Amino acid sequence: MILVTSGxxxxxxxxxxxLKSEKYNFITETSGEKAWEIILQKKPAIVIADWTIPDVSGLALCHRSKSNLEHPDLMSIYFVLIVKDSNSxxxxxxxxxxxxxxxxxxxDSSELKARLRTALRLTALTQSLTWANQRLLAQNELLDALSLSDSxxxxxxxxxxATVMPKMMQQLKGFVAYKSYRFLSVLIIDIDLFKSIVDSYGEKIGDEAINAIAGRLSNSCMANSLIYRHGLDEFVCVTPHGDTASGIQLSLNLLTSIRSHPIAISSGLLFPLTISIGGVVTALEDQNQRIPDLSFDELVSLAEQSLLQAQKSGGDRDYIEVFE
Known part of the structure; x- marks a missing residue:
């Protein structure tokens, strides 16, 4: 669409x-301010603006468009300014x-037609480059997403x-005002006696067992949980909660999901595996300053210490430290 504005x-x-003879889609406007409203609303591909518009000049409209940080898409508008022939x-x-x-x-009609042809070629090229750039960004985002997924x-x-989760802590704290998520649980999950399976049956069977357990954990966690691979036979589950009880209950649900029935392997083997869970449940924001302001690394360290307590107690159990 083409916008033509002049007083x-x-x-x-x-x-x-x-424009009519060339069958272009266009709008005319005599007011510079109204022309600016059209630019903001319709984002024309081409603007032909007169230098001498009484309220807002064509030059000012160009400046508004080309330097508008709130609407960066306006920068790609092809701007044709009408000037006096002799005014360099x-x-x-x-x-x-x-x-x-x-x-x-x-x-001059011939000059106008030539300017429009140039404008259309360049706007088409700009749109093509924008589309290609969007595709490239999408491909890069896909590659990034793949690198964040355990193969x-x-x-x-x-x-x-290691890289993303620490940066998400501030976003997670924002959940306090969103859906009333006031607490965060960090659960580290270890497969009990997993080394003996690998030693007895090999790495391929071990990988199948890990994959099966990952599936059960994913199906048993909460909808807003994030499940991470953490070393060879460990996982981490990070979840915001409305209260501490739901964080403790989540750990129990994960324990039950593994111990409830054996892990089936493609070769027909069945492994009655169990897991140990060490975790911490803490307030995302402490209004009364009764608990320490823990970094994400500190939360993970506390969860690892809790995991050692669960393993020392014989496994197939959890040990959760609560800060509230």
């Missing part, structure tokens, strides 16, 4: 005749402002846990 109705009429100073100022092309006044279990990877 001179003869200029508007001359340009309109050419207007052209220099226009170039400094970001004008893409100039159109002499009085209007064996398809849960989030150890790399994601």
């Amino acid at each position: 001179d109705r003869q200029v508007l009429s001359a340009i309109s005749e050419v 100073q207007q052209r220099q100022i226009g170039l400094d402002t970001g004008v893409d092309e100039f159109l002499n006044n009085p209007i 064996l279990t398809k849960v989030l990877s150890a790399q994601a846990f």
Whole structure:
């Protein structure tokens, strides 16, 4: 769509005749302020603006478009400024402002048609480059997503846990005002006696067992949980909660999901496996300053200490430390 704006109705009429004859889709406007509203709402591909619009000049409209940080998509509008044929100073100022092309006044139909053809070619090229760039960004995002997924279990990877999770702490604290998530649980899950399976049956069977357990954990965790691979036979489950009781209950649910029935392997083997869980449940925000302000690394360290307590107690159990 093309927007033509000028306070001179003869200029508007001359340009309109050419646009009609060439079957362009266009809008005309005599007010600079109203033209700006059209630019914001409709985002025309091409704007033909007169230097001498009484309220807001074409030069000002160009400056607003090309330097608008709130609406960066306006920067790609192809801006044609109507200037006096002999006024070189207007052209220099226009170039400094970001004008893409100039159109002499009085209007010459052949010159206008040539300017429009150039504008259409360049806007088409810009759109093509934008589309190609969007595809490239999408591909890069896909590659990033793949790198954050564990290749064996398809849960989030150890790399994601180490690099992404610490940065999410501030976002998780924002959950206090969103859906009333006031607490966070960090549960570290270890497969009991897993080394004996690998030693007896080999790494392939071990990988199948890990994959099966990852599936059960994913199916048994909460909808807002994040499950990460954490070393060879460990996982981490990070979940925001409305209260501490749901964090403790989640740990019990995960224990039950593994011990409830044996892990089936493709070869027909059945392994009655169990897990140990060490965790911490803490308030995301402490209004009364009764608990320490723990970093994510400190939460993980506490969860690891809790896991050692669960393992020392014989496994197939959890040990959860609560801060509230």
